[in-house]
Amino acid sequence: MAYSDKVVDHYENPRNVGAMDKSLSEVGTGLVGAPECGDVMRLQIKVNPETQVIEDAKFKTFGCGSAIASSSLATEWVKGKTVAEALTISNTDIVKELALPPVKIHCSVLAEDAIRAAIGDWKKKNGVAETVDAATPVAQ
Amino acid sequence: MSIAIDSKLPEGVHLPIYMDNHATTPLDPRVLEAMMPYFTQKFGNAASRNHSFGWEAEQAVETAREQIAKLIGASAKEIIFTSGATESNNLAIKGIAEMYRERGNHIITQVTEHKAVLDTCKRLEKAGCKVTYLPVKADGLIDLEELKAAFTDKTILVTIMFANNEIGVIQPVEEIGKLCHERGVIFHTDAVQAVGKVPVDVQKMNIDVLSLSGHKIYGPKGIGALYVRRRNPRVLISEQINGGGHERGMRSGTLNVPGIVGLGKACELCGQEMVEETKRLTELRDYLRQKFESKLDYVHVNGNMEHHLPGNLNMSFVYVEGESLLMGINDIAVSSGSACTSATLEPSYVLKALGLGDDVAHSSIRFGLGRFNTKAEVDYVADKLIDVVLHLRELSPLYEMVKEGIDLTKIEWAAH
Secondary structure (H helix, E strand, O other): OOOOHHHHHHHHOOOOEOOOOOOOOOEEEEEEEEHHHOEEEEEEEEEOOOOOEEEEEEEEEEOOHHHHHHHHHHHHHHOOOEHHHHOOOOHHHHHHHHOOOHHHHHHHHHHHHHHHHHHHHHHHHHOOOOOOOOOOOOOO | OHHHHHHOOOOOOOOOEEOEOOOOOOOOHHHHHHHOHHHHOOOOOOOOOOOHHHHHHHHHHHHHHHHHHHHHOOOHHHEEEEOOHHHHHHHHHHHHHHHOOOOOOEEEEEOOOOHHHHHHHHHHHHOOOEEEEEOOOOOOOOOHHHHHHHOOOOEEEEEOOOEOOOOOEEOOHHHHHHHHHHOOOEEEEEOOOOOOOOOOOOOOOOOOEEEEEOOOOOOOOOOEEEEEOOOOOOOOOOOOOOOOOOHHHOOOOOOOHHHHHHHHHHHHHHHHHHHHHHHHHHHHHHHHHHHHHHHOOOEEEOOOOOOEOOOEEEEEEOOOOHHHHHHHOOOEEOEEOOOOOOOOOOOOHHHHHOOOOHHHHOOEEEEEOOOOOOHHHHHHHHHHHHHHHHHHHHHOHHHHHHHOOOOHHHOOOEOO
């Protein structure tokens, strides 16, 4: 299978790899996917409690090149956005940016889920009211 | 630019490296040389009995029959030419089921067979046959006691592969054949991966029908053969392709003379070089394995390593995903147990039959070493793969969790 240049770039030079202390109140952690399915993403955000701006993001992913690229891109995109803005990132944006083929669309869905799960975790920790569309695990 | 990159490579390494010799093999130049005259000069139809073009072609076919028979301990008259092992397997299983229908309708096979056997058996089930699919043990071998228990008075055929194409394990063929003969049951084996690689003797091993292929043994694609025993017992097979009654009436169609010449030559070379090649490939295989095991944790081999093909190594690099692994080694041709690249997204059914979890099956790579691989290539492949595994484990949340002592089986994963 041919990968797009952008997927290859994220695979070879993944952005924001790492871990944050998930016990901290400003950190939200999303862990999505399952080893049996061949994809597990962990995306973490650090949110400024005053401005609700995502100041930092980290990820680790077990999965194919497209899954790694999707989650790496997701960390780039959420950084500097407010929590509300980050929730507007959709999987189709990721598909477009990385030129993912149809068989890899599930990777982008998983990355969107990871963003939502991380924000959901942060909201829960900080008693922020849930919005309707936030942090609902997408069943498929 | 490619020259600049090449100049940095160790001596004896040219990219891309081919290490997928269970999928197919390159044609040996000596085989090509033997075939060449039969395309343009000696192009006769082996069935033309009334001129020299036909005689010449027929002579070449008979020589090839001898060469193939010699490699497996058969006689030349017992070799039937086909288009490849998929056809051989279809002809053997369907042809026996049809011929012996009055005697019974039960067939025994096992779960890690090639699809050419499994799908043929499934087709026969629809046509009224009963098929028993024996499980394999964690090492990939069948349990002979389970085979014994599976026989019924309706059993006409046991079809069990000689060596597995993914994990390289060699089934106890001789014992299987003995159990069949004690019961008057025909024994067919798909020996595509074994012929030419390890000693095969249809007499000693009690084999009645055997499938083999040209392109797995440095011969051409599009040619295969079926060995069909002529005495003790004489095995009969109903033809599946009707036509001119070629190949003792078992397989009609004009013979592929250049392909047959190539298959014969390939068999001859395998016979001459087997001892030396086995020793060399076994050493390279063990060296590759040892390099991985000395540099990486959480790696293990799949399949019984005692009863094993010389050039095969199937390893799981746990906590990294197979497709991402392949992506990092795109200048090396190997095969992954992960089927993420295929339409099904299901990992290998062979690895799953060993009891491996989907996650481990997704992390498995099959290395198929062959005649033209060098030690320098093995070093390059090992070093590159180790680098990529280390890179991907840096990225792997699973590896991090396991290192922290978290039991992954206790986590409630959100299936997606």
